[in-house]
Amino acid sequence: MNQAVVERIRLFFIESPIKMARLQGVGNVKGTVKRVLVELTASDGVVGWGEAAPWEVFTGTAEAALAAIDVYLRPVLMGRPVRRVRETMTLLDRALVGHAEAKVAIEMALLDIVGKASGLSVADLLGGRVRDTIPLSFSIADPDFAADLERMRAMVPAGNVIYKVKTGVKPHKEDLAHLEAMRSEFGDAIDLRLDYNQALQPFGAIKILRDVDAFAPTFIEQPVPRDNLDAMAAFVAALDTPILADESCFDARDLNEVIRLKAANAISVKLMKAGGLLKAQAIMAIADQAGLPGYGGTLWEGGIGLAAGTQLIAATPGISLGCEFYMPHHVLTEDVLEERVANRNGHVVVPDGPGLGIRVSEASVRANARILAER
Numbered sequence: 001m002n003q004a005v006v007e008r009i010r011l012f013f014i015e016s017p018i019k020m021a022r023l024q025g026v027g028n029v030k031g032t033v034k035r036v037l038v039e040l041t042a043s044d045g046v047v048g049w050g051e052a053a054p055w056e057v058f059t060g061t062a063e064a065a066l067a068a069i070d071v072y073l074r075p076v077l078m079g080r081p082v083r084r085v086r087e088t089m090t091l092l093d094r095a096l097v098g099h100a101e102a103k104v105a106i107e108m109a110l111l112d113i114v115g116k117a118s119g120l121s122v123a124d125l126l127g128g129r130v131r132d133t134i135p136l137s138f139s140i141a142d143p144d145f146a147a148d149l150e151r152m153r154a155m156v157p158a159g160n161v162i163y164k165v166k167t168g169v170k171p172h173k174e175d176l177a178h179l180e181a182m183r184s185e186f187g188d189a190i191d192l193r194l195d196y197n198q199a200l201q202p203f204g205a206i207k208i209l210r211d212v213d214a215f216a217p218t219f220i221e222q223p224v225p226r227d228n229l230d231a232m233a234a235f236v237a238a239l240d241t242p243i244l245a246d247e248s249c250f251d252a253r254d255l256n257e258v259i260r261l262k263a264a265n266a267i268s269v270k271l272m273k274a275g276g277l278l279k280a281q282a283i284m285a286i287a288d289q290a291g292l293p294g295y296g297g298t299l300w301e302g303g304i305g306l307a308a309g310t311q312l313i314a315a316t317p318g319i320s321l322g323c324e325f326y327m328p329h330h331v332l333t334e335d336v337l338e339e340r341v342a343n344r345n346g347h348v349v350v351p352d353g354p355g356l357g358i359r360v361s362e363a364s365v366r367a368n369a370r371i372l373a374e375r
């Protein structure tokens, strides 16, 4: 039996330029996004990669993720048998509360190593593929809506038909005008989804949601703040359009509350919220029981984090509403991979090959790293 242990941990604090501004209501993003890359080397020489991509208004900070791994998780991880992934994750949870992004970065690096050493993909390790491609959603979040509409004119004919509009940032009337413009130009050829990122207050929200409901969105994501589950339940009861919980559903405990209160019809599954691929699958097992499909959400992950998400969705039947893994092809100027995970006909193609199915560009990592923690 392979007894390889974790022998070396290198951490890279990366600040990546982005091509377009993103208007999200909270935490508007312009210029750069920060993330932490983890490289683990096993005693048999096999290398695995992970990524922590927090967002300060959502889960936490990249600076905190770096310190969490470097100071608190490193001593637990060094010398651990690489194959005992679940046991290692339990030890990390005991050593440090929270910091889901730091923990998932380590778990994906361990699974990458186990996969490479065994010739299996991470999807294989998670139970095997149930799908080979994942429908890709692009987010309409440019402060300049005309620029997004222009992008759609190129993307729709190329097969990208799913668009998630970040509503609630601009005045309601402007949102309605944008939805009208998209439906009148593309009709039913596009699958429209809306994401309020908690922008509405429960008071008066139902009127606004009834207005946007007229544009037949596939779902309305997180209309009100995360703790307003009673209001979410009222929308579920009042509207035909399904309500999707994102900020309201980080982990299994949150999901149990959502189910108990009937506060959503679907959930956004994000590795950076769940703190692990194994935990994300456990969350989906609960969601499956309650009849809630999952959607592959993101914060600001690059190629490594999204490769892990792709492997997860490939092996998790319930995450059936597609994914928003568009960053490497449309927003980031680089994603530190030798070759980006392919997009074809509006779908993300699950990469072949062992582990995460990617090759990290050492040159790109070194060129983009602001801080290197190596001990």
Ligand SMILES: [Mg+2]
Pocket (backbone or CB within 6 Å): 195, 197, 221, 222, 246, 247, 268, 297
């Ligand atoms: Mg969201």
